[in-house]
Amino acid sequence: MTIGIIGTGHMGGMLARAFAETSGETVYVYNRSRAKAEAVAASCPQIVVCDTIQQIAALSDAVFVCTKAIDGERVAEQVGPHLTAEQLLLTTISTVDLASWQRLTKATPIKIVPSLTQSVHKGVVLITYPDNVERAVQQAIECKLSRIGQPYVVRDADVRVCSDLTSCGPAFFAFLCQAWATAASRISGIPYAETESLVTNTLIGLAALLEQGADFGQVLEQICVPGGVTEAGLKTLGGAEEMFANLHKTTARHTHPGRTVEPLPARDGR
Numbered sequence: 001m002t003i004g005i006i007g008t009g010h011m012g013g014m015l016a017r018a019f020a021e022t023s024g025e026t027v028y029v030y031n032r033s034r035a036k037a038e039a040v041a042a043s044c045p046q047i048v049v050c051d052t053i054q055q056i057a058a059l060s061d062a063v064f065v066c067t068k069a070i071d072g073e074r075v076a077e078q079v080g081p082h083l084t085a086e087q088l089l090l091t092t093i094s095t096v097d098l099a100s101w102q103r104l105t106k107a108t109p110i111k112i113v114p115s116l117t118q119s120v121h122k123g124v125v126l127i128t129y130p131d132n133v134e135r136a137v138q139q140a141i142e143c144k145l146s147r148i149g150q151p152y153v154v155r156d157a158d159v160r161v162c163s164d165l166t167s168c169g170p171a172f173f174a175f176l177c178q179a180w181a182t183a184a185s186r187i188s189g190i191p192y193a194e195t196e197s198l199v200t201n202t203l204i205g206l207a208a209l210l211e212q213g214a215d216f217g218q219v220l221e222q223i224c225v226p227g228g229v230t231e232a233g234l235k236t237l238g239g240a241e242e243m244f245a246n247l248h249k250t251t252a253r254h255t256h257p258g259r260t261v262e263p264l265p266a267r268d269g270r
Contacts, residue, residue: 001144004028004060006053006075011068011092013040014097014119017150020046022121030056057082062141063107065091072096073104080105088141094159094167095255098130108137113159115167117146124166125149128156160252168251177203 003019005012006033018029030050031037041047050056056063057079065075072093074203080101083089089107092114101109110129117123125145129138142151154162164172181195188195209219224230 001061001140002026002028002059003064003144004030004050004056004063006030006056006063006079007066007068007071008040009066009068010039011114012064014116015064015066015092015114016040016047017044018121018148019144020044023144028056028059030031053079054082057087060087061145062088062090062144064112065089065093068095069093072137073100076101076104076109078109083107088137090141094163098128098156102130108133110141111156111159112145113163113167115149116170121148123149123170124152126162126166127153135224160255161248162252164248172247173203197217222239 002025003016003023005016005027005123006029008016008029012029012031013036016027016029017040021023023046025046027044027047028038028050029040029047030053032038033050037049041049050059053075063083065072065079067075072091073096074155076089076091080089081104083105085106085108087107088110089101089105090110090112091101092111092112094111095113096109098109098111108130110127110133112128113126115125118125125148127142127145138153142153145151152162152166176198177199180200181192184190184191184199205218220234224234263264
């Protein structure tokens with residue numbers, strides 16, 4: 001599957017490099033500012049700059065629109081008529097209405113939400129398909145994406161909250177860890193660089209435990225001793241669940257202004 005990417009900003013450029021690094025195949029890129037596209041191409045010999053959107057359409061099996069949301073529909077209108085029913089039109093714009101894009105092209109429109117973690121070929125890539133997409137199409141795109149991360153199919157209604165966990169998630173984790181290291185430095189007098197290093201390496205170790213099959217509950221169970229210091233510390237974090245619930249409500253309101261956000265019952269019965 002030959003990849004073409006329109007828009008070589010942070011996300012488009014990252015995807016171009018990730019696909020080129022993991023497949024060894026040519027990845028075609030186009031950007032309104034050619035200099036930006038050339039800067040991405042300079043980082044990997046498999047990345048080739050195209051002169052026009054039409055050229056991207058002609059050379060690619062799957063075209064990724066990685067522009068700002070405000071430019072997305074305009075780009076889809078430009079590239080859509082040049083695509084066939086055998087091609088795919090993907091976008092990283094999480095607010096896109098796939099049904100409206102189906103009216104712009106014969107290609108199959110698909111929404112994906114990548115993460116910075118794909119730059120190291122880790123993390124989750126969210127995928128939302130339109131109705132009645134063929135299973136062969138799903139298998140093809142999930143196979144391609146599996147080289148740069150873990151594909152995870154979500155309903156359109158779940159894109160926002162899942163994006164908070166996977167795409168925004170690294171920033172939320174980094175913010176919390178930075179705040180923790182700063183507080184530890186302030187309370188103890190230990191230089192921030194050292195507390196940051198301690199938190200970083202602890203997080204790396206936790207990730208390794210999770211990769212080996214441990215879950216969050218097991219980590220808590222193995223570290224917490226009844227009446228111990230860890231248990232005492234955890235009591236100060238008792239409001240964490242509500243804090244994250246407010247986070248999800250805030251991002252939902254930002255994405256869909258004016259929409260009321262109410263919590264729903266968990267599907268696993270919790």
